[in-house]
Structure formats: structure tokens, C-alpha cells
Amino acid sequence: MSEPILVAENLTKWFPVKRSLTQVVRHERTWVRAVDGVSFSVEKGEIFGLVGESGCGKTTTGKLVMKLLDITDGTLKLQGEDVTHIKGAALAQHRRHVQMIFQDPYASMNPRFTIEEVLMEPLEIHNVGKDRAERDVWVREILEEVKLSPPDEFLVRHPHMLSGGQRQRAATARTLMLNPSLIVADEPVSMIDLSTRAEILSMMKQLQREMGLTYIYITHDLSTARYFTDRLAVMYLGKIIEMGPAGTIIDKALHPYTMALIGAVCEPVSGKVNQIKDVPIKGEIPAATNIPTGCRFHPRCLYSVAECWQEEEPTLDDIGGGHRVACRRYKEIERLGNAARTSEASLGLRRTA
Amino acid sequence: MKRDRLAQLRSFWSEFRQVRFGMVGVALLVVFLALVIFERPLLTYRDVNSRWRDMMYWTDSPRYALPVWVNWFTSKDYATSAVIQAQNVQEAEGVRRTTMEFPYEFKAGRPPSDVLLQLALTGQVSLTLDIVRPDGRSVTYQKNTSSSGSQVLRISVDQNLRERVFQMVASAEDPAVAASRNPKQINSVGVLFGKAQPGVFSDPQVLDGTYVLKLDVTLVGATAKLDSAKVIVAGGVSGILGTDAQKRDLWSGLVAGTKWALIIGLLTSIISVVVGVIYGVASGYFGGWIDSLMNRIYEVFVSIPLLPILIVLSAVFKPSIWIMITMMCIFFWVGPVKTVRSIALQLKENAYIEAAQGLGASHRRILFKHMIPQLVPYAFASMALAVPGAITYEASISLIGLGDATVVTWGQILFDAYSSGAVLQGIWWWIVPPGLAIALMGMTFAFIGFAMDTILNPKLRTR
Numbered sequence: 001m002s003e004p005i006l007v008a009e010n011l012t013k014w015f016p017v018k019r020s021l022t023q024v025v026r027h028e029r030t031w032v033r034a035v036d037g038v039s040f041s042v043e044k045g046e047i048f049g050l051v052g053e054s055g056c057g058k059t060t061t062g063k064l065v066m067k068l069l070d071i072t073d074g075t076l077k078l079q080g081e082d083v084t085h086i087k088g089a090a091l092a093q094h095r096r097h098v099q100m101i102f103q104d105p106y107a108s109m110n111p112r113f114t115i116e117e118v119l120m121e122p123l124e125i126h127n128v129g130k131d132r133a134e135r136d137v138w139v140r141e142i143l144e145e146v147k148l149s150p151p152d153e154f155l156v157r158h159p160h161m162l163s164g165g166q167r168q169r170a171a172t173a174r175t176l177m178l179n180p181s182l183i184v185a186d187e188p189v190s191m192i193d194l195s196t197r198a199e200i201l202s203m204m205k206q207l208q209r210e211m212g213l214t215y216i217y218i219t220h221d222l223s224t225a226r227y228f229t230d231r232l233a234v235m236y237l238g239k240i241i242e243m244g245p246a247g248t249i250i251d252k253a254l255h256p257y258t259m260a261l262i263g264a265v266c267e268p269v270s271g272k273v274n275q276i277k278d279v280p281i282k283g284e285i286p287a288a289t290n291i292p293t294g295c296r297f298h299p300r301c302l303y304s305v306a307e308c309w310q311e312e313e314p315t316l317d318d319i320g321g322g323h324r325v326a327c328r329r330y331k332e333i334e335r336l337g338n339a340a341r342t343s344e345a346s347l348g349l350r351r352t353a
Numbered sequence: 354m355k356r357d358r359l360a361q362l363r364s365f366w367s368e369f370r371q372v373r374f375g376m377v378g379v380a381l382l383v384v385f386l387a388l389v390i391f392e393r394p395l396l397t398y399r400d401v402n403s404r405w406r407d408m409m410y411w412t413d414s415p416r417y418a419l420p421v422w423v424n425w426f427t428s429k430d431y432a433t434s435a436v437i438q439a440q441n442v443q444e445a446e447g448v449r450r451t452t453m454e455f456p457y458e459f460k461a462g463r464p465p466s467d468v469l470l471q472l473a474l475t476g477q478v479s480l481t482l483d484i485v486r487p488d489g490r491s492v493t494y495q496k497n498t499s500s501s502g503s504q505v506l507r508i509s510v511d512q513n514l515r516e517r518v519f520q521m522v523a524s525a526e527d528p529a530v531a532a533s534r535n536p537k538q539i540n541s542v543g544v545l546f547g548k549a550q551p552g553v554f555s556d557p558q559v560l561d562g563t564y565v566l567k568l569d570v571t572l573v574g575a576t577a578k579l580d581s582a583k584v585i586v587a588g589g590v591s592g593i594l595g596t597d598a599q600k601r602d603l604w605s606g607l608v609a610g611t612k613w614a615l616i617i618g619l620l621t622s623i624i625s626v627v628v629g630v631i632y633g634v635a636s637g638y639f640g641g642w643i644d645s646l647m648n649r650i651y652e653v654f655v656s657i658p659l660l661p662i663l664i665v666l667s668a669v670f671k672p673s674i675w676i677m678i679t680m681m682c683i684f685f686w687v688g689p690v691k692t693v694r695s696i697a698l699q700l701k702e703n704a705y706i707e708a709a710q711g712l713g714a715s716h717r718r719i720l721f722k723h724m725i726p727q728l729v730p731y732a733f734a735s736m737a738l739a740v741p742g743a744i745t746y747e748a749s750i751s752l753i754g755l756g757d758a759t760v761v762t763w764g765q766i767l768f769d770a771y772s773s774g775a776v777l778q779g780i781w782w783w784i785v786p787p788g789l790a791i792a793l794m795g796m797t798f799a800f801i802g803f804a805m806d807t808i809l810n811p812k813l814r815t816r
Binding site: 066068091092095096099100102103104107108109110111112121122125126174178 | 703704705707708709710711712713714715718723726727
């Protein structure tokens with residue numbers, strides 16, 4: 001786990017907003033700053049998680065890595081090569097190495113295709129395999145790999161004839177056809193029944209171990225992120241605000257936003273069911289056209305002070321153990337949090353007594 | 354790879370067979386194709402393709418004759434049309450005199466519309482025609498004629514023998530009634546074939562039996578000669594589909610028109626729909642300035658009226674069915690564009706299009722493998738709709754005299770019927786068959802299109 005397979009530096013994607021006539025006359029332009037300077041690297045064989053609420057730019061980041069969208073600014077390197085502005089044959093090659101699993105496995109497969117056609121497609125596009133017989137063998141192997149067996153039964157089916165879990169297995173199989181070096185999994189289990197989620201994730205993890213795959217796992221679900229990923233990055237309004245080993249992020253979150261996200265996770269455990277959670281956050285997520293000055297989280301932060309919006313935006317600093325956080329006051333907040341936890345614990349003790 | 358495609362086709366066919374109306378469409382198509390393939394043996398008039406507009410070719414036929422099968426449904430049969438060749442030809446060498454007989458076996462509920470003697474003669478000739486009825490009464494007609502070259506002489510009962518026919522049966526009618534009748538205004542053929550009894554002029558009752566037309570020709574001049582002679586009975590019914598105002602056999606016209614309907618309809622609709630669908634999909638898929646540019650080009654084509662261009666073209670070139678088809682293709686491709694573009698705008702937002710892009714699929718692959726197959730049902734539906742459209746457009750071009758005069762088309766038949774007032778006269782056999790043929794041709798493709806829709810769109814399947 002040393003050579004980075006993917007390095008993103010200051011990755012930026014701004015979408016232009018359609019202008020009114022007066023804006024055109026005044027040469028004004030507004031932008032949706034979907035991804036606003038994101039830097040991270042993904043090591044070979046690692047599962048890197050991107051979490052955040054909807055609209056924070058995590059899917060856009062995934063599409064930038066896929067090169068499905070043009071990069072506005074920053075650089076993207078795959079296996080040491082700059083792929084920021086590649087086109088044509090180089091882009092086709094990039095898409096052979098980087099594959100994506102989409103959120104909705106049904107929508108991501110052409111309803112007219114059979115599973116066989118779906119799986120054959122990447123091979124046909126990149127002209128891999130010398131003849132149909134060889135491709136056929138591969139398709140069957142991969143289907144066995146994702147536990148859709150017997151393959152013959154599934155090859156002739158259309159996507160709508162499969163269950164949600166089976167569909168996502170087929171979608172995963174498709175991404176594996178070209179033996180990619182990086183797979184971007186965009187909320188692969190969010191549309192799947194809770195009962196099959198763990199199954200799919202464990203299958204993906206098993207594949208990762210067997211085939212040495214590297215994943216970027218995009219999700220809003222912290223519990224699967226903890227289970228599935230090695231490292232986590234938390235995004236807020238187009239920027240990573242905390243990043244580090246998955247366990248550290250979940251257990252020892254330092255950024256108030258991460259804490260809020262963790263606090264919002266429901267726990268159907270007896271004793272905690274009726275507890276109304278006091279999520280340490282206020283207000284709504286601001287529009288990406290108008291990002292707050294200073295720390296972009298300050299309007300919603302319970303701990304924000306004047307320096308948070310008066311001074312420069314905090315940088316993502318390493319605080320040891322690969323844990324990075326972009327908050328000026330994380331130390332103070334940590335202290336406050338510990339105090340609160342202690343008092344809560346004593347409160348609980350008293351209640352039982 | 355090839356065997357694969359064959360297997361695909363076979364499985365498609367086995368699925369297609371399950372769709373009943375699809376099979377109806379295929380059956381109709383087979384019928385139309387059979388009409389085209391077996392055109393030669395099916396035509397009752399072999400030269401219909403080249404001589405549809407040649408009046409001389411149709412002179413022997415009756416005008417406005419009903420189809421023969423009408424007799425199956427009526428109590429009073431219409432006389433069928435027939436051509437009778439001469440029998441008992443006797444030539445006396447010395448005096449250059451020829452006699453011949455034309456027996457006509459008459460057995461019908463209604464008299465024929467006319468009986469004609471047609472002779473081809475050269476030089477100076479004197480002839481006598483006797484029509485002997487089964488009851489012994491007869492009509493005699495004499496004529497001397499002479500011409501330098503050869504001529505065709507036609508003697509019609511209705512035109513030449515009115516007064517003689519009147520005289521023949523006048524004695525059987527009440528003298529007062531007979532006197533009040535104008536011989537020139539009787540239904541001559543009806544009277545000729547009517548029983549000699551009171552009321553023969555007002556309500557003739559048919560007299561069955563053998564009518565013999567005896568012809569006696571004397572060749573006067575040295576160069577005179579009788580080239581041919583025949584008797585034509587213009588019946589009330591003729592052929593499978595009757596005849597029109599120009600005495601043309603409608604069945605032959607309809608059969609000859611089938612191939613043109615298929616050619617005009619299929620060629621125009623396939624070319625224009627294929628071009629239109631690809632254009633619309635590309636426009637919607639690429640978007641941006643390409644879409645804008647393609648839309649402007651589309652608008653130019655939509656706003657150009659085709660008819661004036663065709664008029665100008667027909668002034669420059671000889672009106673030809675191929676030029677017509679080409680022009681229709683050039684202007685009809687705009688038909689599906691807007692709908693297809695809007696479908697494409699919707700389709701390209703599907704995640705599987707993005708997934709295909711993510712897999713590295715080229716634009717061409719996305720257009721032709723992912724988007725256009727979804728439009729196949731729509732394409733077939735619009736093709737089915739374009740087929741009758743193209744056929745009627747061809748007909749309306751014929752209407753302003755720009756039709757291709759070298760071919761027979763259903764549209765032209767229908768237009769002729771319309772302009773001759775067939776609707777008002779109740780000549781239904783002139784209007785219904787070509788109209789029905791156009792409708793059936795449209796239905797054929799609509800049925801096949803809908804059947805393909807249910808197969809090619811798996812979501813519609815009831816499983």
C-alpha cells in the first residue's frame with residue numbers, strides 16, 4: 001500500500017448557471033461550485049470512501065475521476081500519468097482502466113440488452129478477446145465470480161428479470177470485465193434492500209482481496225462506509241473537510257460536521273431507539289452558487305466564532321496518523337465534546353441509580 | 354458470428370409468430386408480394402403496364418362494367434362480356450364474297466350494355482349484317498364503305514341499329530304505345546334482347562337463347578379485302594373488379610399498381626424515416642451548437658413547400674416516378690425529426706448512456722446500439738404511417754398532371770375515379786378497391802410495426 005494509483009490535486013468542477021439577459025449585458029457569470037478544490041490520493045488495493053450529504057459534490061468527484069465531466073481546474077493523475085485533459089484514444093484507454101458502478105443498477109443497464117450483451121459490451125468496445133468463444137468463457141467466469149450462477153440461466157435474462165441484488169452483481173460483473181485498476185462505486189448499495197446490502201458489500205470486498213482491486217466508494221451512509229472502506233474523506237459543499245483511516249474518522253471525528261453526520265445515524269438498538277438525537281448542526285446546506293466566506297461550514301456550525309468567517313478558509317492539516325481535518329478549532333471542540341460526553345455518562349449513571 | 358445472427362433471427366421469428374396481428378400483417382405483406390411476383394399470370398390484360406392510358410387498347414371493353422362476382426349476389430344476372438369469333442366462314446372465290454356467323458349464347462337476367470361488330474377492312478366493301486333472334490325476328494343493317502387504306506369499322510347496336518330494333522318489335526307492342534315512342538330514345542340493346550310482347554319498350558323482359566349475327570361481305574374493288582372480323586358483347590359485368598369510365602379493367606390496373614405502391618411507399622418511407630431518425634437522435638444526443646445548427650437546417654427543409662419545386666422539376670425533367678420518390682425522400686425525412694429529437698433528449702439522460710460512456714463507448718456506438726434500437730418501434734410506426742402518405746402524395750401529384758404517365762398507380766386510379774365523379778355516380782368498384790388496397794398496405798406495415806414493438810421493447814411484454 002505505497003504507490004498511489006490515483007492522485008487528485010485541487011480538483012475543481014464549476015458548472016455555469018444559465019444567465020439572464022441583464023447578466024449577459026453586464027458580463028456577469030455565476031457558477032455552481034460543485035467540486036471546489038479537492039485533493040486526495042488513492043493507494044493501490046485500497047478502498048477509499050467519499051462521504052457527505054447529497055449535493056456535496058461526491059458524485060461529481062466520482063464523475064471527474066471517470067472523466068465523464070471535464071475538469072475545470074486542478075490535476076488528476078492515474079498511475080503517475082496526467083489524465084486531466086486527455087481526449088480520444090488516451091481517454092478510451094483511461095476508461096478501460098477506470099470503471100464505475102452506478103447507484104441504480106437497473107437504470108445503468110440498457111433494458112433492451114440481455115445480461116450477456118451487457119457483459120459483452122466492454123469487451124466489444126475495447127476489442128478485448130480474440131473471438132466470441134473466448135469472451136464467452138470470460139463472461140461465464142465473471143458471473144461465477146459475482147455469484148450469479150449458473151451463468152447460463154442469467155445470460156439470457158434482461159435486467160428487469162433480475163432482483164435488485166442480482167442486478168447490482170451483474171453491474172459489478174460488467175465493471176470487472178476489463179480488469180480495471182480502479183473502480184468508482186457510486187452508492188452501489190443505496191437502492192438495494194437492507195437485507196442484501198451486506199451481501200453485496202462482502203462480495204465486493206472479497207473480489208477486492210482476490211483480484212487486488214482498488215475502489216473509490218461514494219456514499220452518504222456512514223455505517224456501510226465504516227464497514228467497507230479503509231480510508232474515508234468527508235465532503236461538505238465541494239470540499240473535503242476531514243480525511244483519515246475509516247475507524248479514526250468514525251470513532252474520533254474532529255470536525256463538527258463529521259460529528260453531526262455520525263450523530264445523525266440511526267441506531268435501532270434497544271435503549272437508544274427512543275432517544276431523540278441532538279445533532280450538533282443548524283440550518284440548511286447553502287447553495288453551491290454562493291459559498292460562505294471563510295470556513296464554508298461556519299453558518300451551520302455550533303462552535304463557530306468570528307475568526308471562522310473573518311479569516312481564510314482552514315486547510316486540511318495532518319494531525320498525525322494520516323488523520324487530516326480542516327477546522328481551526330478542532331482542539332477546543334474536542335475538549336468541549338469530551339466534557340459533554342463525561343457529563344452525559346454521569347447523567348446516565350445517575351438515572352440508573 | 355454469422356451463425357449467431359441467424360440464431361437471433363430465428364428466435365426473433367419464433368417470438369414474432371406469437372403475436373397474432375403481426376402475423377396478419379405478414380400474411381397481408383405476403384399477399385402483396387405474391388401480387389407483384391405473379392403479376393404476369395394474374396393480369397387479364399397483359400399490356401396494362403405500357404398501355405393503361407391508351408384508349409385504343411380498351412375499346413373492346415364495356416364502360417362502367419360491374420365486377421363479375423356481382424352476379425353471385427343478384428337474382429337478375431348481368432350479361433358477361435365476351436368476344437365472339439366468326440364461325441361457318443364461307444368464301445365464294447368468283448364473286449369475292451364472304452359470309453360468316455357469330456352465334457351468341459345469351460343467358461342472363463339483364464341484357465348486355467352493347468353489342469359491337471368490329472371489322473378491319475381495306476378498299477371498297479359492301480356488307481350486310483343480320484341479327485337473328487331465338488324467336489325468329491331479325492334486324493338487318495347494310496353498309497357500303499370505301500377507303501384507300503385499311504380502316505376499322507365498328508357497328509354498334511346502340512348507336513347504329515336503334516330504329517331498326519324499334520321496327521323489329523314494334524308490331525308486338527300496343528300500337529298506341531308504339532306510336533307514342535320515339536325510336537331514337539329506346540333502350541335499344543334491352544329491346545333487342547327483350548321478349549316481343551306489350552311493354553317491351555318500357556320494361557323489356559329478357560329472351561334467352563342463341564342470337565346469331567350473320568355477316569355478308571362483298572368485296573367490290575380489286576384491292577378490297579376483309580382483314581378481320583369479330584363481335585364484342587359489352588356485358589354489364591367484366592373482370593374481377595369491373596371497368597371504369599375509360600373502359601379500363603380495374604383488376605389489371607390494381608395488380609399492376611401493387612408494385613408501384615410497394616416501391617413508392619417502402620422506398621420513400623424507409624429512406625425518409627431512417628434519415629429522419631438518425632438526424633433527430635444525433636441532434637438530441639450531441640446537443641449544444643450542433644443541435645442548434647441541425648434544428649435550423651431542419652426548419653429550412655420544413656418550410657420549403659414541395660409542390661412548387663416538383664412543378665419546376667417537371668418542367669425541367671420528364672415527370673418520372675424516380676424523381677418523385679427522390680424528392681419525397683428529400684422533403685419527407687423531416688417528419689420524425691422533432692419527435693425523435695425529444696425522445697433522444699429523454700433517452701440520453703438515462704444512466705445506462707452514461708454507463709456506456711464510462712465504459713468508453715464511442716458516440717456512434719451509443720447512437721446506434723443504445724439509442725436508435727429504442728426508436729425502432731417508433732420508426733416502424735412512422736414508416737407505416739408514411740407508406741399511405743407517400744402513396745396518396747403520389748396520387749395528388751398525378752392530380753396536377755405531374756404524375757409519371759408511364760406507370761399505373763393506385764393513387765392515379767383513385768384520382769381518375771374522383772375526377773370522373775365516381776362517388777356521385779355510385780361507381781363503387783372504382784373507388785373501393787384502390788382505396789382498400791392503400792388502406793391494407795398501410796395496415797400491413799402498421800401491424801408489423803406494432804408486433805415488432807412488443808418484441809423489441811421487452812418491458813411491454815406480458816410474461
